[in-house]
Amino acid sequence: MFSPLTHDDPHELGAYRVIARLGSGGMGTVYLARAASGRTVALKTMHARIAADSAFRTRFRLEVDAARVIGPIHGARVFDADPLAETPWMATEYVLGPPLDDAIAFSGPLPEPAVRALGALLCAALAQLHNSDVVHRDLKPSNIMLTVDGPKVIDFGIARAMGDDRLTRTGAAAGTPAFMSPEQATGQDHTSAGDVFALAGVLTYAATGHGPFGTGQPADLLYRVRYADPDLTGVPESLAAVLARCLCKDPADRPTTAELAAQLSTDTTAFAHHLPESLLTETGLRAARVWRAQQHRLSPPVDTSPQAPTTPMSPALSRRKLLTVGGGSALGVAAAGAGVWAWLGPQNGRDNGKNAGGGKPKPATSATTASPDMDWQVPISASKATIVPPVPLNFYGIALADDRGVRILDPADGGVHIGTLSKAPAHQCVIDESRLYTCEAPSADDGPLIISSVTLKNLTPAPVEYKDFNGSLRGTQLLCTVEGTLYLVAGQGTHSGQGLGFRSDQSWFLLAINTETNKIIWRQPLPRRPETSRRLHFLDAHATDQHLVLQQETSDGKVKLSVRDSRTGNLRWEQPLAVSEPDDVQGMLAVEYDKVYPAAGPLRALNLSDGKEAWNFGRSRRTGPPAVDDLVFAVEEGLGVVALDPFSGELQWEEKGGHGADADLITPPIAFYRFVYSKSPGQLRIINAETGEFRKAYKATGERFFAYMGIPEKVVAVGADFMAAYPIQ
Structure with a gap:
């Protein structure tokens, strides 16, 4: 549907930022583009090599006129055009x-x-x-x-x-x-x-x-x-x-x-x-x-001569989407039960002058001995507190948040690309396409809540105070951000100084903040947490334009799946999840289009609108969320990976080759490019996503695996104390 931009495609034309290619022919190229208002358009341009020909320019002008003649009912509405520009262009309704x-x-x-x-x-x-x-x-x-x-x-x-x-x-x-x-x-x-x-x-x-x-x-x-x-x-x-x-x-x-x-x-x-x-x-x-499309730009051709080396500037876009795991995005990631999360996304240039350490990225340091199939491995330091996975970082590299703060890693070798961006704990950090949001410690005990945002292009923080809430409370939690709205948990009252510091006299709220105006859109009260609680209010969060999907731990240690109206915060529906331990489903929220896939019990799809069951596969024991793409991929006991129709739940194929019997039922699969990756003891198995045929396996360790759709493409593993990268096979 969309193709990545080439290195020499325009960045913008008129008031429109170019997002992706829709097609190209002998006369010109058509792009998907967006205005600052959010309007998405089809942007048609003329090739530079023929733009100097007056006859072709006349033809382009006549095309604009004809598109306006047919009008918005029978054709695509023309929003703007400049046939006289150096690169003639026309922006129409997509x-x-x-x-x-x-x-x-x-x-x-x-x-x-x-x-x-x-x-x-x-x-x-x-x-x-x-x-x-x-x-x-x-x-x-x-x-x-x-x-x-x-x-x-x-x-x-x-x-x-x-x-x-x-x-x-x-x-x-x-x-x-x-x-x-x-x-x-x-x-x-x-x-x-x-x-x-x-x-x-x-x-x-x-x-x-x-x-x-x-x-x-x-x-x-x-x-x-x-x-x-x-x-x-x-x-x-x-x-x-x-x-x-x-x-x-x-x-x-x-x-x-x-x-x-x-x-x-x-x-x-x-x-x-x-x-x-x-x-x-x-x-x-x-x-x-269309609404989820994001910009991806291919690297320029590599000049093999020593006088003209090139550096990758932007990513290639893989054909397949990623599973939706928390954070309101198809690339959100989390380490199950590890108390650490990472943002994965394409890099936008390795050396942008923002490397806090100066000079070249430092080489990766291994926490354990790397396997022969591993590209690199770096240690991470994670607390035991359960946290919420964020939305992805779509520029600059692989962003990692742990007890030592937020830093950006080079996907090629794991070296530090940008040094510490924030000292906030991981559960108080979240990011959208290009901006990091963190909770900053107030200057005094029980001071106001301070939410700081930093643009990854210039790293200039912009703090905003919210005096109604106590910024010293460790239970404050940033959940996710999508389309200009930040969702978070904030509290009122004093901090006890013990653990997460919950007290019976505290009041807690679920909030939505407009990130453009910094105004609170709505607030909804949350139940009090037990003073002995070592977990936060929410295990996962995912936002769409209409729904806020949450996995919430109740005060008695149970887990429930709830969906709220993202515009008002009002509860639409909720239902309990049959889990014995909240850690079992932490970081396991799968949402795609209009459905949510509970991380516990039989494989089933629930409608986001009302919570009613759309379908239930209900065959054998299954744990962990599925990967959702053109198909729904899950791991079934004794079978390995299975593929289901996302609308009917009907079985499309079972894994072939006899390698699925020992598939890990806890670690969810990932769908990436033409393949599905599924964990077995000490291995990551690769299955053809269209046929179910087993392709190969390579040595890999980790508690969760994610796909990095940048340059170079990687399978990223996150364990209790390390992050590692494996080549795409």
């Missing part, structure tokens, strides 16, 4: 839906009512163009986006005014051969009737999965378009007669868009009702991925 060809590949040909509704709405779109004397000239499945409100026509790269042939070379056939009109195939004038011909080809494809003139070499396709009868095999009989007329070789014999719309007449007011449920689900998933 359409939340798949192109028609992807939709057919995913869910198969559409039922007849859906094809008729699609055709009627596309007739309205073309009529909007034709009424302004504009013809599209390249209508094809990949240029039609399916949304729940109806189709949208995009890509007007060769659209032009009717009768204007100044940008078409004599005899040239501009367009896509499989969906061209006969007149377009011979380089003649393409009128509105040519768009009707192409529309009939698109509807044939929608109904059957194939075009009316098949596939093959361009010359063969152009011949069939001009001389062969269309292949309407598989088109419903009543619809075939309508499309056959549209595919007449003579433009005069084809209906107008108004006539065609009348022949297709159907209810178009509820387009989504005509679409398969699987396609609607896929549309929702694509929308979710």
